Amino acid sequence: MAKARLMLIGCGTVAQGLLEIIQQKKTDISLVAISDLKKGSINCADGLDIGKILNLLNTEKSLEDYTCDGCALNKGWDALKTIRECDADIIAEMTFTDIKTGQPATQHIEEALKRGMHVTTSNKGPAALYYNKLKKLAEDNGVKFLIEGTVMSGTPVFNLARECFAGCDITQVKGILNGTTNYILTKMEQEGWSYKDALKKAQELGYAEADPTADVEGFDALAKVLILSNVLLGENVKPDDVPCEGISSITLEDIKAAAAENMRYKLIGSTRKEGDRIIASVKPVKLPMTDPLTGVNGANNALTFNTDLLGDVTIQGAGAGKIETGFSIFVDILNIIR
Amino acid sequence: MAKARLMLIGCGTVAQGLLEIIQQKKTDISLVAISDLKKGSINCADGLDIGKILNLLNTEKSLEDYTCDGCALNKGWDALKTIRECDADIIAEMTFTDIKTGQPATQHIEEALKRGMHVTTSNKGPAALYYNKLKKLAEDNGVKFLIEGTVMSGTPVFNLARECFAGCDITQVKGILNGTTNYILTKMEQEGWSYKDALKKAQELGYAEADPTADVEGFDALAKVLILSNVLLGENVKPDDVPCEGISSITLEDIKAAAAENMRYKLIGSTRKEGDRIIASVKPVKLPMTDPLTGVNGANNALTFNTDLLGDVTIQGAGAGKIETGFSIFVDILNIIR
Numbered sequence: 001m002a003k004a005r006l007m008l009i010g011c012g013t014v015a016q017g018l019l020e021i022i023q024q025k026k027t028d029i030s031l032v033a034i035s036d037l038k039k040g041s042i043n044c045a046d047g048l049d050i051g052k053i054l055n056l057l058n059t060e061k062s063l064e065d066y067t068c069d070g071c072a073l074n075k076g077w078d079a080l081k082t083i084r085e086c087d088a089d090i091i092a093e094m095t096f097t098d099i100k101t102g103q104p105a106t107q108h109i110e111e112a113l114k115r116g117m118h119v120t121t122s123n124k125g126p127a128a129l130y131y132n133k134l135k136k137l138a139e140d141n142g143v144k145f146l147i148e149g150t151v152m153s154g155t156p157v158f159n160l161a162r163e164c165f166a167g168c169d170i171t172q173v174k175g176i177l178n179g180t181t182n183y184i185l186t187k188m189e190q191e192g193w194s195y196k197d198a199l200k201k202a203q204e205l206g207y208a209e210a211d212p213t214a215d216v217e218g219f220d221a222l223a224k225v226l227i228l229s230n231v232l233l234g235e236n237v238k239p240d241d242v243p244c245e246g247i248s249s250i251t252l253e254d255i256k257a258a259a260a261e262n263m264r265y266k267l268i269g270s271t272r273k274e275g276d277r278i279i280a281s282v283k284p285v286k287l288p289m290t291d292p293l294t295g296v297n298g299a300n301n302a303l304t305f306n307t308d309l310l311g312d313v314t315i316q317g318a319g320a321g322k323i324e325t326g327f328s329i330f331v332d333i334l335n336i337i338r
Numbered sequence: 339m340a341k342a343r344l345m346l347i348g349c350g351t352v353a354q355g356l357l358e359i360i361q362q363k364k365t366d367i368s369l370v371a372i373s374d375l376k377k378g379s380i381n382c383a384d385g386l387d388i389g390k391i392l393n394l395l396n397t398e399k400s401l402e403d404y405t406c407d408g409c410a411l412n413k414g415w416d417a418l419k420t421i422r423e424c425d426a427d428i429i430a431e432m433t434f435t436d437i438k439t440g441q442p443a444t445q446h447i448e449e450a451l452k453r454g455m456h457v458t459t460s461n462k463g464p465a466a467l468y469y470n471k472l473k474k475l476a477e478d479n480g481v482k483f484l485i486e487g488t489v490m491s492g493t494p495v496f497n498l499a500r501e502c503f504a505g506c507d508i509t510q511v512k513g514i515l516n517g518t519t520n521y522i523l524t525k526m527e528q529e530g531w532s533y534k535d536a537l538k539k540a541q542e543l544g545y546a547e548a549d550p551t552a553d554v555e556g557f558d559a560l561a562k563v564l565i566l567s568n569v570l571l572g573e574n575v576k577p578d579d580v581p582c583e584g585i586s587s588i589t590l591e592d593i594k595a596a597a598a599e600n601m602r603y604k605l606i607g608s609t610r611k612e613g614d615r616i617i618a619s620v621k622p623v624k625l626p627m628t629d630p631l632t633g634v635n636g637a638n639n640a641l642t643f644n645t646d647l648l649g650d651v652t653i654q655g656a657g658a659g660k661i662e663t664g665f666s667i668f669v670d671i672l673n674i675i676r
Contacts, residue, residue, distance in 0.1 A: 021647060025505055154648050156502035163501035164494035166672045167363055168665070292654050295633030309359060309665040310492050313655035316630050317648060327506070327647040334504045 003030045004337050007043075007088035007117075009079050009108050010095035011036035014122050014149070016057055017326020018092065023050050025330075028337060035082040037095075040064040043086045044073045079104065083111045090336055092329050093121040099214075099223050102129040113137045113145065120332035122149030122325050128223040128239075131230040144336050147231070149328025151177065151224045152301045155317030159331065161232055161305070168307040170232050174270030175303030176296050177224040179319040180207045180215040181247050181267045183299045189255050189264065195248070207299055217246035218267065218282040225269040225280050232305075233271060235278045245283040258286050264294045272306070292316075341368045342675050345381075345426035345455075347417050347446050348433035349374035352460050352487070354395055355664020356430065361388045363668075366675060373420040375433075378402040381424045384409045417442065421449045428674055430667050431459040437552075437561050440467040451475045451483065458670035460487030460663050466561040466577075469568040482674050485569070487666025489515065489562045490639045493655030497669065499570055499643070506645040508570050512608030513641030514634050515562040517657040518545045518553040519585050519605045521637045527593050527602065533586070545637055555584035556605065556620040563607040563618050566641075571609060573616045580609075583621040596624050602632045610644070630654075 008015050011034050022029055031050055033043035040063035042048065048066070056063055064075045074086075083091065091112040095105050102125035109126050112119050113134065121127065126134060127150045138145035151157045161170060176182050183205075184198040193201070199216065202208040214220045222244045229237040247267050258265050263286040271280035287294045292314040296302040301319030304312055318324040346353050349372050360367055369388055371381030378401035380386065386404070394401055402413045412424075421429065429450040433443050440463035447464050450457050451472065459465065464472060465488045476483035489495045490513075499508060514520050521543075522536040531539070537554065540546040552558045560582045567575040585605050596603055601624040609618035625632045630652040634640040639657030642650055656662040 021505070027505075155651055156498065159502045160494065160498065164497045164669065167359070167365075167668055289633075290635050292633060295627075295630060297628050309661055309668075311656050311659075311662065313493055313653065315651065315653050317651035321649075323647055324649065330505055330647075331502065 003028045004090055004333065005030050005032045005088045006333065007033040007082065007086060007091045009035055009083065009091060009093050011039045011057070011063070012094065012096075013322045014094045014325045014329065015092070016054070017322035017324075018329045019050050019054055021323065021326050021330045023054060029333065032088050033082050033086045034063055035077060035079045036063065040075070041077050041082060042066050042073060042075050043077065043082060044068065044071050045087065046071045079108055080111060083108060083115070088117055090118045090120065090333055092333070093119060093123055093126070094329070095123060097123050097125045099125050099128060099219065102126045106130050106134070109134055109145070110137060113141050113143060116141050116143055118143045118336045120146045120148075120329050120336070122147075122328055124150045124223045124227065127230070128226040131227065132236055146332035146335060147227070148332050149325050150227050152303065152317065152319050153321055153324040154327035154331065155301065155319070155324070156315060157303060158231055159335070160315060165305065165307055165310065168309045170305055170307055172270065172272035172306040173228050173232055173303055174268055174293070176266055176293055176301050177221040177269045177303070177319070178215055178267060179299035179301055180212070181221075182296065182301070183207050184216070185247060185250070185255070185265055185267065186297050188252055189259060192252065194252055195250060216248045218244045221267060221269040221282045225271050225282055228269075229271040229278055229280055233273055233278055237271070237278050237280055241278070242280045242282065244281070247284050250284055261286075262289055263287060264289065266293055266296070268293070341366045342428055342671065343368050343370045343426045344671065345371040345420065345424060345429045347373055347421065347429060347431050349377050349395070349401070350432065351660045352432045352663045352667065353430070354392070355660035355662075356667045357388050357392055359661065359664050359668045361392060367671065370426050371420050371424045372401055373415060373417045374401065378413070379415045379420060380404050380411060380413050381415065381420060382406065382409050382411045383425060417446055418449060421446060421453070426455055428456045428458065428671055430671070431457060431461055431464070432667070433461060435461050435463045437463050437466060437557065440464045444468050444472070447472055447483070448475060451479050451481060454479050454481055456481045456674045458484045458486075458667050458674070460485075460666055462488045462561045462565065465568070466564040469565065470574055484670035484673060485565070486670050487663050488565050490641065490655065490657050491659055491662040492665035492669065493639065493657070493662070494653060495641060496569055497673070498653060503643065503645055503648065506647045508643055508645055510608065510610035510644040511566050511570055511641055512606055512631075514604055514631055514639050515559040515607045515641070515657070516553055516605060517637035517639055518550070519559075520634065520639070521545050522554070523585060523588070523593070523603055523605065524635050526590055527597060530590065532590055533588060554586045556582045559605060559607040559620045563609050563620055566607075567609040567616055567618055571611055571616055575609070575616050575618055579616070580618045580620065582619070585622055588622055600627055601625060602627065604631055604634070606631070
């Protein structure tokens with residue numbers, strides 16, 4: 001691949017982080033198309049100017065205000081038309097996550113893979129619900145389907161497993177997969193805040209949504225447990241197979257009682273092989289202070305891999321962020337190009 | 339490479355761990371030679387039977403008691419003769435570490451690279467003193483020189499940086515690089531033992547040598563700081579450039595005083611870029627409880643990478659062990675074969 005032609009489907013925060021990284025680093029990437037429901041759609045086989053696009057995004061103008069002299073610029077194409085009619089080597093799928101249906105992202109990914117285009121996504125929906133199907137479709141078409149950013153943003157999870165644990169059997173993964181709930185639990189323990197006050201602060205800081213259900217009831221962590229099961233343990237685990245309990249019923253008294261026993265509550269997502277079965281769950285767990293997950297503070301995430309040859313290995317880092325998640329797409333693209 | 343022909347130079351604990359892994363996993367590796375000063379030397383172009391070799395090692399017999407029917411078995415060759423006269427694709431250098439001279443391992447590695455053989459090593463001497471020279475020699479000969487096991491045994495460090503932080507600038511690494519001293523500090527704080535008692539226990543458990551100087555005075559961590567500087571920051575840092583202070587002067591009172599401030603002593607090896615300079619050191623540091631390194635207990639190791647795109651990422655895992663270090667060689671071999 002001389003210069004990889006990149007198409008962006010969805011142009012929100014993650015895409016902007018990615019574009020800033022591409023702008024800053026020397027790469028062999030040519031941006032040929034962007035299609036976003038709200039921000040507009042443009043494509044040009046000669047390549048788009050990333051600096052100009054970042055200017056439009058930063059000034060909240062439509063992408064369709066983009067101009068160039070004498071190039072074959074198309075405007076207004078929806079995502080599917082862009083995927084079907086525009087030549088690219090790699091598609092980054094970064095539309096909104098619908099964890100119930102995985103759509104429309106799953107359809108975008110299928111269309112791209114069928115046309116022999118590599119796909120990278122940070123969208124949890126398709127990875128949680130259809131990973132094995134999409135992975136097979138990618139293999140059948142001789143391309144890659146990479147999803148580093150779906151769990152722990154750009155902090156290495158799937159690249160770590162594939163490249164650094166090669167030859168190991170992974171028997172269990174468990175971790176802190178949601179930054180909002182970890183921030184709330186940390187503040188309750190360290191500052192003595194009530195659950196309600198800690199949630200309010202998380203909302204003020206932009207960690208939690210106005211409707212915090214997906215975070216505090218564990219559904220976001222559940223999606224990540226499904227992805228970890230499907231990718232690392234190779235099993236088709238479905239949402240209904242995984243008991244899911246959030247942190248909304250944890251009280252300050254529970255946390256104080258745990259601290260008195262030298263323990264600490266964390267919202268733990270875990271999945272492990274037991275014979276032919278996968279046992280997965282999301283629930284608040286009291287951990288001893290010797291557990292590497294106990295020391296994970298604030299909005300950070302962490303994951304412990306149990307392996308046959310290396311024992312336990314824990315990785316800790318950012319769980320979200322514009323540049324951090326943009327990097328997850330960037331590192332997938334570099335993996336594809338190499 | 340159809341079936342990679344592997345040569346082992348040095349056949350102590352790490353080599354035995356590696357052979358157990360190769361025996362257990364399906365691989366495309368054919369063991370063609372072993373040369374060890376004490377355990378004997380054998381080689382055979384048709385491949386050696388790993389099960390038979392493990393039996394000899396486990397019963398403390400000489401490798402030269404190995405027999406086979408009708409194969410072209412050579413015995414008694416020293417390391418250099420084996421490297422020079424025996425055909426292999428990959429050499430695993432696992433002789434004893436001499437951190438002052440890097441010999442004889444460095445000579446073994448040079449001989450192998452010059453002959454176009456890939457090299458993997460867990461030996462800290464050559465990596466600490468001659469990494470950039472050996473890396474260039476490898477590149478000039480179109481082969482790889484991999485050293486995953488020199489820092490934190492098989493816990494990913496260099497593979498993590500190369501594969502998972504691709505595109506990132508690493509600006510600093512700091513960590514707990516020596517398990518013995520971390521065990522001693524942990525026991526002093528958690529059990530209230532004196533330095534002397536904790537050291538004695540570490541010696542009983544086999545963590546510390548009869549002469550514990552290399553561990554407790556920080557020289558083992560220093561070698562790892564040199565390697566991290568040379569590999570991750572790309573600089574030729576020399577032992578004299580790095581101030582080195584161990585833990586032998588830390589008292590129980592120091593540790594209690596730190597705990598009273600909600601801090602904890604750790605022996606920290608660190609290296610960072612500052613303009614054109616590298617600032618590296620090994621010394622006991624009082625860390626706040628919010629630092630991910632503070633929670634690293636017992637003989638575990640951990641390393642925090644500061645990166646431009648991902649912020650701080652910390653990895654924690656085993657720092658030593660027969661299978662864990664054997665795995666570091668194994669994963670390097672898989673990287674070479676792929």
